Amino acid sequence: xxxxxxxxxxxxxxxxxxxxxxxxxxxxxxxxxxxxxxxxxxxxxxxxxxxxxxxxxxxxxxxxxxxxxxxxxxxxxxxxxxxxxxxxxxxxxxxxxxxxxxxxxxxxxxxxxxxxxxxxxxxxxxxxxxxxxxxxxxxxxxxxxxxxxxxxxxxxxxxxxxxxxxxxxxxxxxxxxxxxxxxxxxxxxxxxxxxxxxxxxxxxxxxxxxxxxxxxxxxxxxxxxxxxxxxxxxxxxxxx
Amino acid sequence: xxxxxxxxxxxxxxxxxxxxxxxxxxxxxxxxxxxxxxxxxxxxxxxxxxxxxxxxxxxxxxxxxxxxxxxxxxxxxxxxxxxxxxxxxxxxxxxxxxxxxxxxxxxxxxxxxxxxxxxxxxxxxxxxxxxxxxxxxxxxxxxxxxxxxxxxxxxxxxxxxxxxxxxxxxxxxxxxxxxxxxxxxxxxxxxxxxxxxxxxxxxxxxxxxxxxxxxxxxxxxxxxxxxxxxxxxxxxxxxx
DNA sequence: ATCCCTGGTGTACGCCGTACACCGATGCGC
DNA sequence: GCGCATCGGTGTACGGCGTACACCAGGGAT
Numbered sequence: 001x002x003x004x005x006x007x008x009x010x011x012x013x014x015x016x017x018x019x020x021x022x023x024x025x026x027x028x029x030x031x032x033x034x035x036x037x038x039x040x041x042x043x044x045x046x047x048x049x050x051x052x053x054x055x056x057x058x059x060x061x062x063x064x065x066x067x068x069x070x071x072x073x074x075x076x077x078x079x080x081x082x083x084x085x086x087x088x089x090x091x092x093x094x095x096x097x098x099x100x101x102x103x104x105x106x107x108x109x110x111x112x113x114x115x116x117x118x119x120x121x122x123x124x125x126x127x128x129x130x131x132x133x134x135x136x137x138x139x140x141x142x143x144x145x146x147x148x149x150x151x152x153x154x155x156x157x158x159x160x161x162x163x164x165x166x167x168x169x170x171x172x173x174x175x176x177x178x179x180x181x182x183x184x185x186x187x188x189x190x191x192x193x194x195x196x197x198x199x200x201x202x203x204x205x206x207x208x209x210x211x212x213x214x215x216x217x218x219x220x221x222x223x224x225x226x227x228x229x230x231x232x233x234x235x236x237x238x239x240x
Numbered sequence: 241x242x243x244x245x246x247x248x249x250x251x252x253x254x255x256x257x258x259x260x261x262x263x264x265x266x267x268x269x270x271x272x273x274x275x276x277x278x279x280x281x282x283x284x285x286x287x288x289x290x291x292x293x294x295x296x297x298x299x300x301x302x303x304x305x306x307x308x309x310x311x312x313x314x315x316x317x318x319x320x321x322x323x324x325x326x327x328x329x330x331x332x333x334x335x336x337x338x339x340x341x342x343x344x345x346x347x348x349x350x351x352x353x354x355x356x357x358x359x360x361x362x363x364x365x366x367x368x369x370x371x372x373x374x375x376x377x378x379x380x381x382x383x384x385x386x387x388x389x390x391x392x393x394x395x396x397x398x399x400x401x402x403x404x405x406x407x408x409x410x411x412x413x414x415x416x417x418x419x420x421x422x423x424x425x426x427x428x429x430x431x432x433x434x435x436x437x438x439x440x441x442x443x444x445x446x447x448x449x450x451x452x453x454x455x456x457x458x459x460x461x462x463x464x465x466x467x468x469x470x471x472x473x474x475x476x477x478x479x480x
Numbered sequence: 481a482t483c484c485c486t487g488g489t490g491t492a493c494g495c496c497g498t499a500c501a502c503c504g505a506t507g508c509g510c
Numbered sequence: 511g512c513g514c515a516t517c518g519g520t521g522t523a524c525g526g527c528g529t530a531c532a533c534c535a536g537g538g539a540t
Binding site: 081084139143212215216217220226 | 321324325343347368370371372381383451453454456458460465
Binding site: 274275286287290294295296 | 526527528529530531
């Protein structure tokens with residue numbers, strides 16, 4: 001805005017563009033974020049942005065990763081429950097700071113690298129806490145089928161049909177996100193997983209989470225739970 | 241498409257517009273649904289639609305309610321758990337038939353009447369099953385913080401500041417959705433609810449659901465749960 | 481016969497994302 | 511020092527969007 005017009009403007013960069021986009025969405029809302037408004041914000045002509053992001057979708061991808069990067073990494077020195085709880089609440093705080101983010105995340109057709117990295121670290125925490133690959137898998141779905149808003153599928157819907165391309169994709173996956181790969185490649189679990197990386201039984205995952213909650217509800221009901229005590233699990237006490 | 245052009249076209253109506261919109265979104269995807277494409281589908285000029293829906297947002301509202309209307313009403317003759325389970329799974333089936341619907345629901349700024357009616361009937365089931373108003377409230381949040389995608393706030397964010405308008409809104413609410421009203425007006429619960437209908441402590445609701453899940457996870461882990469058995473809760477057995 | 485009301489039409493505006501041609505500066509091989 | 515490619519910003523233009531607004535055909539009430 002107040003910068004000298006003409007030559008004196010700081011040079012654009014993918015990073016500057018992304019940051020400005022996040023700020024603009026925070027301030028004016030997602031619907032006010034257009035390539036044109038963002039360009040104006042940066043004192044630049046709309047088409048200039050396309051030298052730094054391929055298109056608006058990629059801009060949104062970048063914004064998601066910028067938000068996800070704000071999630072504090074797990075502190076590895078506590079039990080799994082404390083660590084996971086901290087991770088989830090940190091994610092929640094990040095998403096509350098950028099209320100547009102969950103909507104954007106949910107419209108991504110496949111998860112961004114930042115999201116994958118975050119999920120991977122949570123998976124790693126469960127594994128280190130003594131969860132089997134199998135249970136970790138379902139538990140991630142239970143958290144994801146909507147406590148978070150993200151999870152769903154790691155592969156952009158179906159994995160590549162070409163077997164060569166698939167093994168390449170898998171190798172890449174296990175290099176970058178070892179814990180996620182472990183789940184994708186799990187030996188046991190769904191006995192019908194004839195094809196490796198075939199995705200999973202969505203209906204099962206949904207009912208798994210649902211029944212977990214229903215079990216919890218019944219327990220609370222049976223013991224006459226009341227929020228006055230402000231303690232959610234029978235054995236948990238939480239501050240605030 | 242194939243209908244006689246000119247006079248012989250069946251007359252439009254809000255219902256026909258909504259139905260055509262749902263069909264078009266099912267077939268071509270949400271991003272292919274525009275007022276123009278929908279009008280073409282109906283063999284009509286775009287502006288004709290505006291005689292039946294106020295604008296595109298209201299069109300989307302109507303589509304949501306059309307989908308929600310497909311959810312089977314609870315069968316009242318079973319225990320709460322069976323009924324709720326049936327409701328949620330029926331909702332899920334409806335949403336799977338119309339994959340665009342959850343995205344649309346999540347962009348509504350306040351819940352549509354159909355959504356409210358559905359929630360109200362689920363709340364009623366919990367209440368009839370012996371859940372306190374208080375516990376029902378939290379339990380709905382736990383289900384809603386994201387097992388479903390909807391819930392959040394009943395009032396369009398803050399209730400009207402004018403006290404007269406607010407009591408009118410509340411009277412309307414308890415007439416139409418008595419069970420929801422009961423929760424909004426609950427006496428106990430959050431002791432800081434100095435203003436009636438003030439909304440609720442979102443952070444508390446989130447942690448409530450989170451800890452419920454974490455408790456469940458821990459139980460499963462401790463007992464060496466494996467999906468081979470295909471039974472999610474310790475005490476539940478479910479078909480297929 | 482008149483009038484108005486309902487519902488479909490036509491035109492037009494301002495926004496959007498972005499393809500494409502262009503152009504000034506910068507840096508590099510000669 | 512010079513030609514030239516490369517990179518980052520520009521300007522114009524196109525097709526699509528939602529929708530405001532003026533218009534009009536036909537039918538029912540008066």
